Amino acid sequence: xxLHTLRLRSFRAHAESEFDLAPSVNLLYGPNGxxxxxxxxxxxxxxxxxxxxxxxxxxxxxxxxPYFEVEGRVGQVRKEPMTVKLAYVxxxxxxxxxxxxxxxxxxxxxxxxxxxxxxxxDHDLTAGGPSERRRFVNNILSQARSxxxxxxxxxxxxxxxxxxxxxxxxxxxxxxxxALLAPWTEKLVGLGSRIVHRRQQFLQAFADDLEEAYRRIDxxxxxxxxxxxxxADLAPDATPDDIEDAFRAALDRKQGQERDRGTxxxxxxxxxxxxxxxxxxxxxxxxxxxxxxxxxxxxxxxYFYLQRRNDTEPLLLLxxxxxxxxAERTGVFLDxxxxxxxxxxxxxxxxxxPFEPALDAEPASHRALQxxxxxxxxxxxxxxxxxxxxxxxxxxxxxxxxxxxxxxxxSRS
Amino acid sequence: xxxTSESVEALVEQFTKLPTxxxxxxxxxxxxxxxxxxxxxxxxxxxxxSVKEDVQRCSTCYVVADQDPCPICSSDKxxxxxxxxxxxxxxxxxIEQTNEYRGVYHVLGGVISPLDGVGPDDLRVHELAARIDPxxxxxxxxxxxxxxxxxxxxxxxxxxxxxxxxxxxGETAAPVDEVILAVNPNVEGDTTAYYITQLLxxxxxxxxxxxxxxxxxGDLEYADEATLSRALEGRGHVD
Numbered sequence: 108x109x110l111h112t113l114r115l116r117s118f119r120a121h122a123e124s125e126f127d128l129a130p131s132v133n134l135l136y137g138p139n140g141x142x143x144x145x146x147x148x149x150x151x152x153x154x155x156x157x158x159x160x161x162x163x164x165x166x167x168x169x170x171x172x173p174y175f176e177v178e179g180r181v182g183q184v185r186k187e188p189m190t191v192k193l194a195y196v197x198x199x200x201x202x203x204x205x206x207x208x209x210x211x212x213x214x215x216x217x218x219x220x221x222x223x224x225x226x227x228x229d230h231d232l233t234a235g236g237p238s239e240r241r242r243f244v245n246n247i248l249s250q251a252r253s254x255x256x257x258x259x260x261x262x263x264x265x266x267x268x269x270x271x272x273x274x275x276x277x278x279x280x281x282x283x284x285x286a287l288l289a290p291w292t293e294k295l296v297g298l299g300s301r302i303v304h305r306r307q308q309f310l311q312a313f314a315d316d317l318e319e320a321y322r323r324i325d326x327x328x329x330x331x332x333x334x335x336x337x338x339a340d341l342a343p344d345a346t347p348d349d350i351e352d353a354f355r356a357a358l359d360r361k362q363g364q365e366r367d368r369g370t371x372x373x374x375x376x377x378x379x380x381x382x383x384x385x386x387x388x389x390x391x392x393x394x395x396x397x398x399x400x401x402x403x404x405x406x407x408x409x410y411f412y413l414q415r416r417n418d419t420e421p422l423l424l425l426x427x428x429x430x431x432x433x434a435e436r437t438g439v440f441l442d443x444x445x446x447x448x449x450x451x452x453x454x455x456x457x458x459x460x461p462f463e464p465a466l467d468a469e470p471a472s473h474r475a476l477q478x479x480x481x482x483x484x485x486x487x488x489x490x491x492x493x494x495x496x497x498x499x500x501x502x503x504x505x506x507x508x509x510x511x512x513x514x515x516x517x518s519r520s
Numbered sequence: 521x522x523x524t525s526e527s528v529e530a531l532v533e534q535f536t537k538l539p540t541x542x543x544x545x546x547x548x549x550x551x552x553x554x555x556x557x558x559x560x561x562x563x564x565x566x567x568x569x570s571v572k573e574d575v576q577r578c579s580t581c582y583v584v585a586d587q588d589p590c591p592i593c594s595s596d597k598x599x600x601x602x603x604x605x606x607x608x609x610x611x612x613x614x615i616e617q618t619n620e621y622r623g624v625y626h627v628l629g630g631v632i633s634p635l636d637g638v639g640p641d642d643l644r645v646h647e648l649a650a651r652i653d654p655x656x657x658x659x660x661x662x663x664x665x666x667x668x669x670x671x672x673x674x675x676x677x678x679x680x681x682x683x684x685x686x687x688x689x690g691e692t693a694a695p696v697d698e699v700i701l702a703v704n705p706n707v708e709g710d711t712t713a714y715y716i717t718q719l720l721x722x723x724x725x726x727x728x729x730x731x732x733x734x735x736x737x738g739d740l741e742y743a744d745e746a747t748l749s750r751a752l753e754g755r756g757h758v759d
Contacts, residue, residue, distance in 0.1 A: 269634075286640070
């Protein structure tokens with residue numbers, strides 16, 4: 108699956124940007140704040156109907172613009188290319204169009220264009236709170252199976268309803284009557300157990316992907332593992348029925364506490380993943396380097412998993428991912444981007460320099476785009492030296508890039 | 521600064537109270553009304569008024585109707601031993617249009633949704649139980665003081681045989697064999713269905729739920745995963 112063209116209208120720093128993309132590495136370079144990450148965000152909107160940053164939709168609308176629009180032309184294997192468009196109007200919400208026809212539900216878009224993002228925030232995956240890790244699993248499973256996301260949304264709804272019953276009776280200082288609470292508990296258990304079951308199955312399959320990914324990034328022979336800490340100790344082959352029983356029992360044990368606190372205290376919303384390198388728990392005892400490598404391996408493993416599961420190559424978005432990497436790991440990653448293991452990627456960087464070897468290798472399939480803060484709006488322009496198929500002089504200039512500001516095209520055409 | 525007339529603005533504001541109507545659509549509607557002939561506007565206004573003034577609810581099934589009991593409850597062609605439970609009167613109309621269902625109905629008036637402040641007591645679930653067993657008393661364990669329940673005797677009095685065809689709770693009414701839950705297949709609908717199933721458990725009545733799954737004429741290949749898995753869950757015997 109390849110994104111051929113991308114158009115952004117009134118999206119953050121971009122007033123109207125339209126450009127072609129190459130089938131392999133696409134480097135977006137330019138000074139900080141020029142609007143490079145905005146391009147990756149726009150692509151992410153087309154894939155998952157939202158940004159990969161925690162920012163709200165309305166902040167993505169360019170100042171004083173009434174709406175934003177993102178459109179991409181997507182080439183598929185053995186199928187006609189399709190046009191995917193997402194529009195957002197503050198107050199009215201988002202709508203998605205595939206080949207001009209509006210989708211009934213935004214959720215129907217998810218999984219169509221699988222995507223994996225590498226960003227500086229990946230650090231939180233291994234170092235942050237449990238919710239970061241649940242979000243990671245939810246992201247993968249939602250892209251891999253539409254039914255998972257539906258179950259997840261229903262579960263959240265059931266939990267909010269159940270919490271409301273608990274909360275309102277806590278306020279009245281009375282225990283919630285069983286006739287009112289039990290139906291919500293039942294719904295919660297049914298939906299929640301399906302989520303736990305899916306996560307459990309997923310993590311078993313994902314273990315191999317993680318090992319493979321770790322091996323590619325780091326030569327050190329540490330073995331990465333993930334332990335799934337959920338509602339109760341479950342056998343690896345626990346059936347949905349077993350999980351339901353365990354979930355019900357857990358809620359039963361917490362009954363008194365739930366009454367006192369007025370909220371649901373057991374379920375997959377409290378799941379945790381424990382990352383280990385051999386016996387070392389990464390979150391507590393991992394070195395900076397181990398954190399970085401582990402987070403990177405998780406994302407790469409996500410790529411492998413989605414690729415296998417969806418039978419297509421996901422888009423790879425790398426937001427300043429090389430900023431904190433040492434030269435050795437950068438090299439490994441660049442090799443990976445160029446290899447057949449990865450399909451199309453969009454990479455942001457302040458400098459073109461480190462990527463020139465990658466861009467030079469096969470000019471037809473790689474491209475560099477310069478993102479500049481123009482007169483009030485971002486300007487995206489193909490770098491004439493690395494403009495995909497019609498690249499001109501591609502050799503002999505690699506050493507020309509000096510400091511971080513050596514981005515202006517000045518005398519090079 | 522006010523550039524338009526205040527009455528137009530007031531109309532726009534009233535229109536936005538309607539579901540699915542945003543500010544833009546409301547403005548378009550208001551402008552349209554402005555251009556309509558006076559008589560047509562009067563017709564709309566009186567239709568709006570009479571919908572509140574003339575329409576009532578059937579005291580048995582609670583459907584919106586012009587008469588009480590409603591035509592369905594008072595028809596002797598309908599099978600009063602089967603009750604189809606729906607959320608709103610509009611759902612009843614949808615089922616009636618199939619021409620497949622010959623039983624009677626019960627309109628709940630919504631679904632259980634604590635977030636919207638709707639509990640079982642705000643719905644007509646106990647009225648449903650009372651239709652199945654007239655001796656049913658509101659024993660919901662709600663901490664709120666239980667409303668006065670109808671004494672048994674009164675229900676018997678109501679079942680006056682002279683009221684021809686009217687299906688009323690009482691010893692003489694046809695016993696209810698089956699309750700079909702036709703609530704929407706979402707979290708709140710599922711939970712309401714569960715609540716009703718539990719409530720009716722003590723009674724000698726079959727509680728069923730309408731099937732969910734593939735639409736007629738839908739190709740398996742094109743069904744989304746969620747629909748397919750639901751259809752698999754609710755699979756049945758080959759007819």
